[in-house]
Amino acid sequence: xxxxxxxxPNRAKFQADKLELKKKVNKVVIMAGGVWLFVLVVVFGxxxxxxxxxxxxxxxxxxxxxxxxxxxxxxxxSQQLKYRAKQVGEVLASRFEYSKAFNRxxxxxxxxxxxxxxxxxxxxxxxMVSGEVDTGVKMDYVEKRLESINRGEEEGLTRATLKGxxxxxxxxSFSVExxxx
Numbered sequence: 001x002x003x004x005x006x007x008x009p010n011r012a013k014f015q016a017d018k019l020e021l022k023k024k025v026n027k028v029v030i031m032a033g034g035v036w037l038f039v040l041v042v043v044f045g046x047x048x049x050x051x052x053x054x055x056x057x058x059x060x061x062x063x064x065x066x067x068x069x070x071x072x073x074x075x076x077x078s079q080q081l082k083y084r085a086k087q088v089g090e091v092l093a094s095r096f097e098y099s100k101a102f103n104r105x106x107x108x109x110x111x112x113x114x115x116x117x118x119x120x121x122x123x124x125x126x127x128m129v130s131g132e133v134d135t136g137v138k139m140d141y142v143e144k145r146l147e148s149i150n151r152g153e154e155e156g157l158t159r160a161t162l163k164g165x166x167x168x169x170x171x172x173s174f175s176v177e178x179x180x181x
Contacts, residue, residue: 101180104156105129108178109145113138117173128163130175139165139172146176156181 098121105119105127118130133139149160158179165174 101127104180105178108157109142113141118175122177125158125180127178127180128175129178130173133172133174134170136172139174142174142176149178 101121101124102119106116108129109116109131114131114133116129116131118128120128120130122128131142133142143162146160146162148154149157152158158181160179161177163175163177165172167173
């Protein structure tokens with residue numbers, strides 16, 4: 001028969017169990033604290049990373065917004081310039097060019113054939129031209145020229161109406177109303 005011999009008194013056994021339990025509890029607390037500390041470091045690390053990422057993204061967004069605003073102002077200015085240029089172009093295209101009209105009327109008859117004595121601008125589509133010729137042959141030329149205008153053979157002129165003819169001392173004078181296109 002074997003007998004288990006207990007050399008420690010009951011109290012000492014209880015204290016030994018208590019110390020062993022304390023060691024196990026300390027191990028668990030240290031492990032739980034370590035896990036807690038690890039989780040805390042990871043959470044604060046992620047929070048810091050997210051904050052920095054958010055600040056970086058916010059800076060990029062602000063920079064992009066500023067660039068967009070600057071570009072939008074340029075685009076608005078560009079569109080305004082295009083619109084104004086279009087308006088100027090329309091005005092220039094629709095304006096009456098007095099110099100061309102006066103040149104055309106001044107050169108309606110060759111200078112060696114007809115002496116233009118008066119040129120009156122009535123409106124943007126009519127001129128009154130007065131002139132003189134020294135022979136009836138040259139007056140015939142004037143009449144043929146008027147017929148040519150009325151047939152539409154002359155560019156930029158629509159019609160020509162003889163308003164008056166007179167002869168004084170062998171000098172023929174006439175006045176013609178000429179229409180412009």
